[in-house]
Amino acid sequence: MATSHEDRRYMAAAMRLSRWHTGLTATNPSVAALVVKDGAVVGRAVTAPGGRPHAETQALAEAGEQARGATLYVTLEPCSHHGKTPPCADAIVRAGVARVVVSLTDPDPRVSGRGLAILREAGIAVDSGVMEEEGRRALSAYLMRQTRGRPQVTLKLAVSADGMIGRRDAGQVAITGPAARAQSHVLRAETDAILVGIGTALADDPELTCRTPGLEGRSPLRIVLDRRLDLPPTSKLARTAREVPVLVASLAPVADDSDRPARRATLTAAGVEVMETESLATLLNTLAARGVSSLLVEGGAAVAKSFLEAGLVDRIVLFEGAVTVGADGLASPLTRADIPAGFRLLREAAFGPDRLTEYERSS
Numbered sequence: 001m002a003t004s005h006e007d008r009r010y011m012a013a014a015m016r017l018s019r020w021h022t023g024l025t026a027t028n029p030s031v032a033a034l035v036v037k038d039g040a041v042v043g044r045a046v047t048a049p050g051g052r053p054h055a056e057t058q059a060l061a062e063a064g065e066q067a068r069g070a071t072l073y074v075t076l077e078p079c080s081h082h083g084k085t086p087p088c089a090d091a092i093v094r095a096g097v098a099r100v101v102v103s104l105t106d107p108d109p110r111v112s113g114r115g116l117a118i119l120r121e122a123g124i125a126v127d128s129g130v131m132e133e134e135g136r137r138a139l140s141a142y143l144m145r146q147t148r149g150r151p152q153v154t155l156k157l158a159v160s161a162d163g164m165i166g167r168r169d170a171g172q173v174a175i176t177g178p179a180a181r182a183q184s185h186v187l188r189a190e191t192d193a194i195l196v197g198i199g200t201a202l203a204d205d206p207e208l209t210c211r212t213p214g215l216e217g218r219s220p221l222r223i224v225l226d227r228r229l230d231l232p233p234t235s236k237l238a239r240t241a242r243e244v245p246v247l248v249a250s251l252a253p254v255a256d257d258s259d260r261p262a263r264r265a266t267l268t269a270a271g272v273e274v275m276e277t278e279s280l281a282t283l284l285n286t287l288a289a290r291g292v293s294s295l296l297v298e299g300g301a302a303v304a305k306s307f308l309e310a311g312l313v314d315r316i317v318l319f320e321g322a323v324t325v326g327a328d329g330l331a332s333p334l335t336r337a338d339i340p341a342g343f344r345l346l347r348e349a350a351f352g353p354d355r356l357t358e359y360e361r362s363s
Contacts, residue, residue: 003130007101010034010041010073011131015103015138017046018055018075022190023218026051027291029076029142035063035097037070054079056088060095068096075135077106077128080114089118099125103135107146137360141192141294144314150284151295154315155304156187157332161322164329165301172204175321179351185210187317189218191296193247193287197303198226207236208298209244219244221292225303228254229263233270241271249283250276280310305333308340314361316343322353 018032028051035043043063045055056078060067078088078100092100100119105128106112119126136143141152158175159165166173176184188194188210196208201224209219224231226248231238237246248267253260253276264274277283287295297307307313318336334340336357343359350356 003127007073007127007130010036010071011075011101011103012134013041014073014075015131015134017044018138019190020046021049023192023220023294024049027293028052028054029139029293031055031074031076031139033059033072033074035059035067035070035072037063037066042066042070054088057091060091060097063095069098071099071101072097073101073130075103076139077102077104077111077113078115078119079106079108079111080118081110087115087118089115092119093122093124097124099127101130102126102128103131104128104139104143107143140314140360145288145291145293150281150288150312151192151292152314153284153295153297153307153312154187154191154317155297155307155313155334156184156317156319157299157304157334158184158319158321159332159335160325160329161320162324162326162329163332163335164325165299165332166203166330167325168328168330169203172206173325175323175325176319176354177321177352180319180321180354180356182212183351183356184319185212185215187296188220189215191220191294192292193221193223193294194296194298195223195225195303196297196299198224198228198230199302200299201226201231201235201237203300205236207240209240220296221245221247223247223249223295225249225251227251228257229260229267229274231267231272233266238267238270238272245273246271247273247275250274251279251283280306280312284312301330301333308333315346316359318357318359320355320357 014032014034018030021030025047030047032046033055034041043059045058047055080087080089116126144152160175194208208222227250231248267274342362344362346358346360348357
């Protein structure tokens, strides 16, 4: 299909709009829709927080009668099934839209081409695949959950100039400056869940919340890999578990551990959910079944290495600071010089003296 400059322009605008609610739409993807009539946008919307209402119905409602004969740009195929809300495809037909331009078809088996078929059967002109590569990247987490049955995993590391991620027995070490750290919080705000190992939880006592002004309400589910259930009830994570959910995942728990039931009861009483699971892959499958589409792995070195060795990392976000940690530092499992085969550079950016490089799995 020959894509016009105008189609690409409006679809690019829709993709930018779709990012507004990334990480806020529960099990649904953050989709955007634009209604365009006579060269002007007369309706626009993004999937509402919580996943409903969908973008298409909101944009059509904003356009009102101007939707008749208009073109609708939408980043994902309109739904065709009856769920908690009626199908968007039916709403588009009723609105009298003349043409629909779509970036991606929906892999959800309840849709998967049926939405486009409904539109075509109603006499609406349909063009799909507009900016498809960009659309796949924008909806990559949702696509991963739908097609692979697990969340998209992003590994984030902050590495010093001498290749360290911290200092032994020193807790948190400031490797990057305020601007780069603010970007890390934006990553958290766009992610469904964030994960660290118990070593990081004990050494740093982190909150793992989003503390950027204006984004405080977008903190993700917080997960700790904790084989022995050693997370202290006095930790920041446990003490705030009733405000922002905390899940302790115990992989291959110790067989002979008489105090385990008591530690589990203490964590549960604090509001922490405890899950026993066989492996990282099983944990990811379970998270996906709950609707978690994206997972941010933040630390530490052993956890990062385990995800890499299991082939479960889809994106790498590498922050490089100008500071030097020294001989007592903790070596990073990854630096820009040894990115694994199969990953390609996606973007680079600078935040003052700090550098960001982002990679994605080529496949």
